[in-house]
Amino acid sequence: MTRPTAQAVPPPPPAEITFSGHQSVNPLGQAGFRALCSQLPAVLRRICVMAWRIDRRAVVLLLVCQLVTGVSAAALLTATARAMGPLLGSGAVGDRLRDALPALAVVAAASGVARASVALATYAERRITPRLTTETDCALVEAVCRVEAAAYAVDGFADRQEAAEMGVMRTHVMVTDAQRFMAALIRMVTACGVLSVLNPLMLPLLLLAVAPAGAGAVLTARVDYEIHYANIADRTVRGMTRWWATTPKYADEVRANGMTDYILYWYRALSERVDRRSLSAAPRTLRIALLSSLAGGAFLVLTWVALAWLTASGRIAPSVAATAVIAVQTTLAALSQVVMNGAAVFHTSLYLSDMQAFLDDAAARAPRRGGTEVGSPVEEIRLEEVSYHYPGKEKPAVDGVSLTLRRGEILAVVGVNGSGKSTLTRLVTGIHLADKGRVTWDGVDLADADPASVWRCTGLVPQIFAQWPLRVRENVTLGQPRGAGDDEVWESVDAVGMREAVEGLPAGLDTLLAREIFGGAELSGGQWQRLACSRALYRRPPLLILDEPTSQMDPRGEHGIFERIKAIAGDRITIVVTHRLENTKIADHIVVLEEGRITEHGTYDGLVHAGGSFADLLRLSQER
Numbered sequence: 170m171t172r173p174t175a176q177a178v179p180p181p182p183p184a185e186i187t188f189s190g191h192q193s194v195n196p197l198g199q200a201g202f203r204a205l206c207s208q209l210p211a212v213l214r215r216i217c218v219m220a221w222r223i224d225r226r227a228v229v230l231l232l233v234c235q236l237v238t239g240v241s242a243a244a245l246l247t248a249t250a251r252a253m254g255p256l257l258g259s260g261a262v263g264d265r266l267r268d269a270l271p272a273l274a275v276v277a278a279a280s281g282v283a284r285a286s287v288a289l290a291t292y293a294e295r296r297i298t299p300r301l302t303t304e305t306d307c308a309l310v311e312a313v314c315r316v317e318a319a320a321y322a323v324d325g326f327a328d329r330q331e332a333a334e335m336g337v338m339r340t341h342v343m344v345t346d347a348q349r350f351m352a353a354l355i356r357m358v359t360a361c362g363v364l365s366v367l368n369p370l371m372l373p374l375l376l377l378a379v380a381p382a383g384a385g386a387v388l389t390a391r392v393d394y395e396i397h398y399a400n401i402a403d404r405t406v407r408g409m410t411r412w413w414a415t416t417p418k419y420a421d422e423v424r425a426n427g428m429t430d431y432i433l434y435w436y437r438a439l440s441e442r443v444d445r446r447s448l449s450a451a452p453r454t455l456r457i458a459l460l461s462s463l464a465g466g467a468f469l470v471l472t473w474v475a476l477a478w479l480t481a482s483g484r485i486a487p488s489v490a491a492t493a494v495i496a497v498q499t500t501l502a503a504l505s506q507v508v509m510n511g512a513a514v515f516h517t518s519l520y521l522s523d524m525q526a527f528l529d530d531a532a533a534r535a536p537r538r539g540g541t542e543v544g545s546p547v548e549e550i551r552l553e554e555v556s557y558h559y560p561g562k563e564k565p566a567v568d569g570v571s572l573t574l575r576r577g578e579i580l581a582v583v584g585v586n587g588s589g590k591s592t593l594t595r596l597v598t599g600i601h602l603a604d605k606g607r608v609t610w611d612g613v614d615l616a617d618a619d620p621a622s623v624w625r626c627t628g629l630v631p632q633i634f635a636q637w638p639l640r641v642r643e644n645v646t647l648g649q650p651r652g653a654g655d656d657e658v659w660e661s662v663d664a665v666g667m668r669e670a671v672e673g674l675p676a677g678l679d680t681l682l683a684r685e686i687f688g689g690a691e692l693s694g695g696q697w698q699r700l701a702c703s704r705a706l707y708r709r710p711p712l713l714i715l716d717e718p719t720s721q722m723d724p725r726g727e728h729g730i731f732e733r734i735k736a737i738a739g740d741r742i743t744i745v746v747t748h749r750l751e752n753t754k755i756a757d758h759i760v761v762l763e764e765g766r767i768t769e770h771g772t773y774d775g776l777v778h779a780g781g782s783f784a785d786l787l788r789l790s791q792e793r
């Protein structure tokens with residue numbers, strides 16, 4: 170990496186970002202070991218329920234395979250014990266083999282069945298996993314898209330979303346881990362059963378040998394999760410930095426402003442901070458691994474010594490001892506699988522809990538409004554003493570605003586940066602609901618209205634608009650395709666003076682507007698803005714809102730757009746937010762906002778001669 174040059178001022182380290190409130194507490198910080206272990210059955214049940222919704226037949230197949238695995242493991246060990254008698258007994262080799270043959274045939278058959286059931290289980294798991302991942306991923310995206318817009322401003326919302334993404338990623342391995350855990354558990358229980366039949370003393374010794382490994386794996390998973398939790402905020406910022414730094418959209422700004430070194434330094438610094446936290450956990454995980462291995466090893470030695478003593482003292486026959494050796498090995502192999510996959514399932518459960526908590530939180534933040542349908546066209550929108558506070562902000566962004574908008578009228582909203590203009594448009598469209606006062610559409614309070622019916626009636630050109638990586642046609646029709654034919658699309662393209670530019674593209678309306686993708690084309694900033702305007706016009710909305718719609722356009726483009734707005738204003742309510750006060754001449758009335766309050770309200774001529782803020786701002790713009 171190229172570090173900033175020596176003479177340059179070194180960049181400050183990236184800010185430590187933390188969020189406050191109950192969400193900043195690691196939910197597992199207080200949970201004890203037993204509580205953590207006891208989560209496993211619930212998690213397995215949950216995975217099973219999730220998989221059941223996806224593919225019942227595959228789940229049944231998976232469960233049957235587990236059962237077959239258990240039965241064949243028991244048959245294998247019992248037959249092995251039976252075969253050991255003749256094989257280790259006295260007599261001619263041929264006779265001993267003949268005597269052992271039926272049991273050996275059972276061993277071979279049981280091994281074959283066990284392998285076949287593993288293959289079938291893998292097939293069933295592969296039928297479930299991709300669809301399970303898609304389902305959870307789509308559920309997460311939908312939950313985020315459907316929350317009240319105000320949720321985005323809530324502290325820690327993005328961090329919890331990042332934590333939930335991890336839950337989606339874990340669904341890739343979740344079913345495999347659960348299936349392997351169950352199969353190994355069944356193998357282990359079967360082997361333990363056989364072992365305790367051979368000699369009851371062996372079982373407790375074996376369990377003691379394996380318990381420390383289990384405890385060690387769960388404790389390590391807990392440390393890993395703790396680190397993951399501490400790193401969430403840095404990982405979110407790092408992910409955003411990565412996108413902003415590498416997307417071609419901002420490549421000019423990054424290069425021409427000499428940001429590259431700084432961003433790379435920042436990106437690396439964030440990564441190193443994440444690494445430092447991970448490394449700080451290494452001694453703890455080493456201690457856990459060493460102690461659990463030491464305890465496990467000591468108990469295992471005890472198990473072998475006990476077996477040797479039982480055989481040497483004649484308490485068990487050599488054939489039983491040989492079977493016991495196989496049973497111990499089988500149990501240990503199964504146990505390491507149980508521990509490994511159990512820890513993975515346990516780990517998954519932590520991320521699934523995060524995902525579920527986020528989905529629950531998002532569901533609780535979904536719009537809780539009435540179901541009253543708003544009719545079209547809208548004749549009158551009234552704001553009565555409306556106020557709105559963003560979460561965590563001291564001052565309201567909009568404060569006690571009263572206003573009436575009528576069909577056929579154009580309202581211009583002006584004011585300095587941060588005076589609340591965009592927030593006012595969010596309140597008029599019901600994107601945010603007022604904290605105090607009310608907004609009504611033809612008498613229907615937006616708090617009681619079905620938001621979908623409201624948004625069917627709105628068209629918005631926001632200040633920062635999306636440049637969709639779609640074809641030109643979809644960039645115009647997105648959200649409201651209107652059936653066959655392109656006539657209406659061309660009409661909207663014409664309305665913003667884009668016909669020539671679109672016809673000049675390699676595939677006209679079919680051109681993909683994504684420079685990064687093969688065959689894609691790119692538009693200029695002003696052309697993108699014209700397309701955003703044509704999108705709103707195509708909707709022919711009863712309420713048209715344009716927030717700085719011409720900020721990137723040339724004078725001809727700007728003139729054309731405002732002429733068009735005037736021409737179609739008769740059928741709708743129109744709101745224009747603008748800093749170019751000359752443009753407010755087309756408005757029937759103008760409001761000036763200051764710190765969220767209306768300080769002036771009138772016509773262009775009236776306000777020019779009123780000697781207030783409007784006249785002041787107009788004079789400043791003309792003096793340049």
Ligand SMILES: Nc1ncnc2c1ncn2[C@@H]1O[C@H](COP(=O)(O)OP(=O)(O)OP(=O)(O)O)[C@@H](O)[C@H]1O
Nearest residue numbers: 322559562566584585586587588589590591592593
């Ligand atoms: N999503 C948000 N979360 C929190 N605060 C916000 C959010 N959007 C705006 N604000 C705050 O609300 C206040 C009003 O912002 P708003 O965007 O409505 O102003 P504006 O008049 O449209 O400004 P501009 O002329 O710069 O576009 C500002 O103090 C701003 O910091």
